[in-house]
Each structure stands twice: as structure tokens, then as C-alpha cells.
Amino acid sequence: MFPHFEEVHMLVKKTVREFVERRVEPNARRIDQGWYPRELLREMGALGLLAPHAPPEYGGPGLDFRSMVLVVEEVAKSSPALATVTEVQGVMIVHNLMHYAAPEARERWLQPAVRGEKIIAFALSEPCCGSDAFSLETKAEKIGGTWVINGTKLWITSGMYADAFLVAARTGSPEEKHKTVTLFLVERGKCVEVTPVAVMGMRGTGTAEVKFRDCEVGDDAVVGGVNGAFKVVLDDLNNGRMCVGAIGLGIAQGAIREALSYTKKRRAFGTTIINFQAVQHHLASIAARIEAVRGVVYTAAYFRDKGSELFPLYAQVAKYLGSRLAVDAARTAMQVMGGYGYSTDSKVEMLYRDAKATEIYEGANEIILNTIFRLFEKHET
Ligand SMILES: Cc1cc2nc3c(=O)[nH]c(=O)nc-3n(C[C@H](O)[C@H](O)[C@H](O)COP(=O)(O)OP(=O)(O)OC[C@H]3O[C@@H](n4cnc5c(N)ncnc54)[C@H](O)[C@@H]3O)c2cc1C
Incomplete structure (x- = not known):
């Protein structure tokens, strides 16, 4: 056993290996041909493999990041695409909501996200800006008591199929760059338009361009505080x-x-x-x-x-x-x-x-x- 690990990590490794052999390896080619592995994500969630660091109150096994790393490593041996979706959901979304979302949003989204029943995409990059992400152009304006979000995101993993999006939007002067960007949890609905993006690899991850047109959310959708992205x-x-x-x-x-x-x-x-x-x-x-x-x-x-x-x-x-x-x-x-x-x-x-x-x-x-x-x-x- 590698010195950084304990017995519990070896159990995680054994569980994920068995799952990969039984469910991922036989479907890896299908995923590569464009099949979004939603049912595998649900099965991983049920086994506690989608967000192993999530505590039991949120439907997880209450483990740690060493477990998360072992899961994505094992899954990637057979399907890097599934490993990518897993990593975004487990780390970029679940960890984020656990620590930064409002109580109402945690209540509503965390358990389903940990169990793989709801998929949430992480929407930061835009046509204008990837490396320079905090120059982003998507805007959120507060009109009355409601935030109204408009803009376009690009390269969004799971974008085609996500039930919700964690969207970074400008909430102040663009000159202030990273100091005026806020994260919002936006449910998929009529104001969200998705278009597939054809990619060389990582197929089956539902890569998309996602447009938000007058999406309205309340203060409880803010994740990490206003201007806290x-x-x-x-x-x-x-x-x-x-x-x-x-x-x-x-x-x-x-x-x-x-x-x-x-x-x-x-x-x-x-x-x-x-x-x-x-x-x-x-x-x-x-x-x-x-x-x-x-x-x-x-x-x-x-x-x-x-x-x-x-x-x-x-x-x-x-x-x-x-x-x-x-x-x-x-x-x-x-x-x-x-x-x-x-x-x-x-x-x-x-x-x-x-x-x-x-x-x-x-x-x-x-x-x-x-x-x-x-x-x-x-x-x-
Ligand atoms: C398969 C896939 C999945 C993705 N999933 C998501 C997702 O789920 N959510 C999301 O928000 N984004 C996602 N992305 C977007 C990804 O994070 C960006 O593509 C990445 O950050 C690079 O940004 P860019 O494509 O705009 O490239 P650019 O920023 O245009 O960069 C082009 C080149 O210029 C170089 N460059 C730029 N600035 C500098 C600098 N200061 N110093 C040195 N070199 C520089 C870059 O390194 C790169 O080589 C995904 C991308 C891919 C390909």
C-alpha cells in the first residue's frame, strides 16, 4: 500500500475497480461514440463513488480527497470521459456547494448531486475568455429583488445534459476583473439554450455551448457571496x-x-x-x-x-x-x-x-x- 493511504482507501480502490470492470469497461467505446453516461453516474452515486468526500448528511460516504483521486484514476484507465464528468461533478460542483452555497440551495441540490440523480455543469469559460477567465462577459444584473443573467459559455462539460449550471457572471465594473464576478446556480429551463460542440476526444461528456437569456434567480442562487467567485x-x-x-x-x-x-x-x-x-x-x-x-x-x-x-x-x-x-x-x-x-x-x-x-x-x-x-x-x- 502506498504510504499516503489507509485501509479504507484500499476498500475504495477495490470497489471502484469492480465497478469499472463490470460497468465502465464494457461501455467505454459507447461513451467515446457520444453516449452520455448518465446511468453510470447514477450508479456511481449510489456506490458513494461520485463524491466520496461528501459527508453522510449530504448522501456521501464521508471520506476524503484521497478517495476521490483513486476513483478518477481507476475510472480514467477505462474511460477518461467518464472520469472527467465524475471529477467535475464531485469536485467542482459538490465540494463547491457544500462549502459555499446558501442553505436553501444545499438542501435542494446537494443530495441529488452526490447521488448522481442531478448533474450540474461548471460554466466559467466563454468564447472571449478561457485562460483569462475573469475577463468574462456574461452579466448578472439585479432588477428589483431578482438577478437576471445573460451571456454565453463555451466548452461546458455535461452542458448538453445538465440539470443545472454553476455560472460565473459579472456583477460590477469589468475593469475590476476578478473582484466583480459572482457564481450563480441556475436551473435548466427555457432561458437556457444548449448547442453541442464537436470535440476530438473526451466524447460523451456532453460538451456544449450554453446561452443564458434573461435567466432569473434569487439571492439564494448566489454561491460564495456576491463578487466572491x-x-x-x-x-x-x-x-x-x-x-x-x-x-x-x-x-x-x-x-x-x-x-x-x-x-x-x-x-x-x-x-x-x-x-x-x-x-x-x-x-x-x-x-x-x-x-x-x-x-x-x-x-x-x-x-x-x-x-x-x-x-x-x-x-x-x-x-x-x-x-x-x-x-x-x-x-x-x-x-x-x-x-x-x-x-x-x-x-x-x-x-x-x-x-x-x-x-x-x-x-x-x-x-x-x-x-x-x-x-x-x-x-x-
Ligand atoms: C474537453 C474540454 C472540456 C472543458 N470543460 C469545461 C467546463 O466544464 N467548464 C468550463 O468553464 N470550461 C471548460 N473547458 C474550457 C477550458 O478550461 C479552456 O479551454 C482552457 O482554460 C483554455 O482556455 P481557451 O480555450 O480559451 O484558450 P486560450 O485562453 O485562448 O489560450 C490559447 C493558448 O494561449 C496560451 N495562453 C493564454 N494566456 C497565456 C499566458 N498568460 N501565458 C502563457 N500562455 C498563455 C494558452 O496556454 C493556450 O496555449 C473545457 C475545455 C475542453 C477542451
Whole structure:
């Protein structure tokens, strides 16, 4: 057992592995072909796997972020798309609502979200602004006692199917950038228009452009206080980025598993190709990086659970190294599998497309490096 874990984490791992084998692996291709795995999310919720850190009063098992990281890692080995939806729901939404939503909203949305009965999308990015998210243009104006929201969000995971959206909107002067942005919980309704966005990988996650036209909500829909989005989003993104590291770790293991299985069967020059040292070296170099990234991701989760000040740095490092590993591992697996690896019959083809997204979402890696530099300098001095 890895030193950061306790017996309970091994139980979580066993539960999620069994679920992945029984329900995720047989459906991974279907998800990649565009099937939104709503029923799997509900089943994960029932098993306490969608938000393992949620306490029993909100319908969760009351575990921690180490459990969350183990869940997304295991799911990502078979379906990075399902792992992505899980991570958004469990971390960006449930954690957020638990800590920052008004009592009425917690009462109404938390249990169904933890159980996977209601899906909520995280809507920050816009056509104008992704990396520079706090330049966003979506507006919320208070008219009488009601907030009226107008604007367009882009690249929203689960956007096509979500029952509600956690929307970041401008609530003051744009010049004040991050100081005038507020989060609102907006239920899907007639004022919300969704359009699918075709993507290279992470298919089946319901990626959408989402337009809000005169959506009306009350004060109880505000999450994290008026003009309080920045703090909440930073907290969210640290947790989310740690989980993206775990998704990368899962993708890398899934890719290497495929490569091993194939190269042990494929024959060339009178032997199976796994016997060629060049093939072994390709796989060994990825295996070494898997162990290194495992250490970083698990340490990040341990720091998160223990409230260490090093957590933000480790969360960014996990995201950066995990996503790069995912892409390199999928490419290496494809290389040692030759033409078959490149064919759409092989799983590594899907993993290769999925892996690329991890270098972009929840902060493009260049933005992650900017943050790593800032945090690294802070901890150095
Ligand atoms: C599959 C997928 C799912 C997503 N899901 C969601 C979601 O659920 N909710 C949500 O809100 N968003 C989501 N996103 C959006 C995602 O977070 C953004 O795509 C990401 O933050 C990058 O923003 P952008 O696409 O606008 O790129 P840009 O901001 O236009 O960046 C383009 C390039 O410029 C570089 N760049 C920009 N600024 C700097 C700088 N200061 N220093 C160095 N380089 C810089 C970037 O690193 C990048 O390489 C998703 C994206 C994808 C691909």
C-alpha cells in the first residue's frame, strides 16, 4: 500500500475497480461514440463513488480527497470521459456547494448531486475568455429583488445534459476583473439554450455551448457571496487540477496495459515483439514516469486532506506532469502497437485523443506553469 493511504482507501480502490470492470469497461467505446453516461453516474452515486468526500448528511460516504483521486484514476484507465464528468461533478460542483452555497440551495441540490440523480455543469469559460477567465462577459444584473443573467459559455462539460449550471457572471465594473464576478446556480429551463460542440476526444461528456437569456434567480442562487467567485474558483481549480493529474495517471496506465497485452501477442522476426529491448525501453520509460506521477498525485491528495500549505503547488504539479504523461504514454503505446494502435479498433487511439484534453482543460498547461513558477518562488524564499 502506498504510504499516503489507509485501509479504507484500499476498500475504495477495490470497489471502484469492480465497478469499472463490470460497468465502465464494457461501455467505454459507447461513451467515446457520444453516449452520455448518465446511468453510470447514477450508479456511481449510489456506490458513494461520485463524491466520496461528501459527508453522510449530504448522501456521501464521508471520506476524503484521497478517495476521490483513486476513483478518477481507476475510472480514467477505462474511460477518461467518464472520469472527467465524475471529477467535475464531485469536485467542482459538490465540494463547491457544500462549502459555499446558501442553505436553501444545499438542501435542494446537494443530495441529488452526490447521488448522481442531478448533474450540474461548471460554466466559467466563454468564447472571449478561457485562460483569462475573469475577463468574462456574461452579466448578472439585479432588477428589483431578482438577478437576471445573460451571456454565453463555451466548452461546458455535461452542458448538453445538465440539470443545472454553476455560472460565473459579472456583477460590477469589468475593469475590476476578478473582484466583480459572482457564481450563480441556475436551473435548466427555457432561458437556457444548449448547442453541442464537436470535440476530438473526451466524447460523451456532453460538451456544449450554453446561452443564458434573461435567466432569473434569487439571492439564494448566489454561491460564495456576491463578487466572491474568485476565491471559490481558485479553491475549485486546485482540487480539480489535482484530479486532472489523477486522470492523466489513469490514462497512462490504461495505455500501457493495452500496449503490454498487444506486444506480448504480436509476433515479428520469429518472436513476440515484447522481447525486443527497444519495445521494453519504450514501456519502461513510461512505467518510471507513472510511478513518479503517482507519488505527486497521491502526495497532493494527502496534502489536501491534511490542510498543508504545499497543496496548491502539488495540485498544479500533478496536473502538469499527469497530463503530459497521459499524452506521452498514449503516443508511446500507439507506437509499439504499430498500425493496430492507430486504428479506431484499438483503445489507445481513444486514449490518445482523450489525453490531449488534459493538457488544455482546467487551465492550459502554460497557465499551470505560470502558477507553478509563482508558487515555487513563494516556497523557495
Ligand atoms: C474537453 C474540454 C472540456 C472543458 N470543460 C469545461 C467546463 O466544464 N467548464 C468550463 O468553464 N470550461 C471548460 N473547458 C474550457 C477550458 O478550461 C479552456 O479551454 C482552457 O482554460 C483554455 O482556455 P481557451 O480555450 O480559451 O484558450 P486560450 O485562453 O485562448 O489560450 C490559447 C493558448 O494561449 C496560451 N495562453 C493564454 N494566456 C497565456 C499566458 N498568460 N501565458 C502563457 N500562455 C498563455 C494558452 O496556454 C493556450 O496555449 C473545457 C475545455 C475542453 C477542451
